[in-house]
Amino acid sequence: MKNDFVHLQAAHCENGVTTNLLRKAGADKLTEPLSFGIGSGLFFIYIPFLKVNKGPAIAFRTMPGHIFKRTAKSLGISIHRETFRSKEKAEQRLDECIEAGLAVGCQVGVYYLTYFPKEYRFHFNAHNLIIYGREGDEYLVSDPVMESVTTLTKFDLTRVRFAKGAMSPKGQLYYPKENKIVTDEQIREGIKSGIRRNVRDMLHIPGPIAGVSGIVYTANRIRKWRDKLGLKDAGLYLAQLVRMQEEIGTGGGGFRYIYGAFLQEAYAYLPQDELLDISKKFTKSGDLWRNAAVHAAGIYKGRLTTQQDFDLMADQMMAIAALEKDAFQDLKKIKWRS
């Protein structure tokens, strides 16, 4: 019951699952940066009033599930996605897929994900992995953030598929419905529409909390954190920002680098020099995000304590917002020659 499955490690779980499943469905030239770019993965949002693990709710990426959906659609591969009320049905359906030799993407919660180190097990429900086979009670798992494959027992797998709380997976599984030949022309069109959609998401979403203006909004909130929350909680909030930014599965600084890589790979399909120049801006932005994280660490480790230090953190984010605004405006201006 094991198909000829090749594990693929990725920087981000949904990119990895998307790339691997769509490659098998015929998009054999797909890479992680291409999936991320075609799926318009780059984003920023700060959701006020919502708390995650008692800290601010910040995301550096688009909504879970969107990268897979958009990339598959752009490449003309239709997908099947299903959620379940009953655990038995969810188990049965997964077994049927495996019997049929399919590799199946699953959304899971990480709290009871037994192979994760305890330190990483929070109630986060938008992790993605691939089940590619079964041996007795053990399911064969390809988790894209890991270097190699692993296994989960039936009990453990069902438990993570039915994790509860925000974004609960409800046993969700998904896979490409068909095998297709994906042409370079389709990839070219996918790149262009992916960039267009990402420009829209970063520059033109109304309201102050999302896209480039969301970064400015967050910076202005940070200025007030020290007075409003006290030094200890302000430090915890900044630590949460850095974890959302740099941890696997959410890596915001890392996402800027992946987007830079995407633009370089896009150049191979659409040789226009602007892409390479704009790629450099995203590399720079990733660097600035990392510098900001180092500065934040100074605060949450208790080395930096003054209001000036919080202002400096905010200023760094304002610079990032300006740079990303500039980069996306450049992307918007590109006149495609092919």
Place this chain on the structure above:
Amino acid sequence: MEKDKIPQDDGALNKLTREVCYAVDESGNYTTALSTGWEVKAAALGLAWDDIQQRIKDAHDKVVRKEASPVLFFMEWRLMDVPILASYTGFWQWTVKRHLKYDVFQKLSDKKLQKYAEAFDISVNDLKTMNVHEE
């Protein structure tokens, strides 16, 4: 970030896997490399865990002082909040909040206690006595 600047510090994830990072090589082309972790990240995670341990301890003391029920303690111990616990047990959020009170908890039916025990993956007896088996 240049490839040779990818941090190779210690981190909790290190026990399980190294992670993929995108970075540029000498000629400015993107490539990937593996990282064992980054100290800045490890410190953020460490701080989050210090805070969790403190919250668990505070909850424990509150229950001992009869200011809260063991549901509060196990909720913190399982890193949950009221919405998550409500989602696992099927109770309304306001019901869960009521059950956080010491006096209310003492009168809960076995059926309700069983639901909490299942949500926390512990026995009813452990729930009542605040007995913890470290995993």
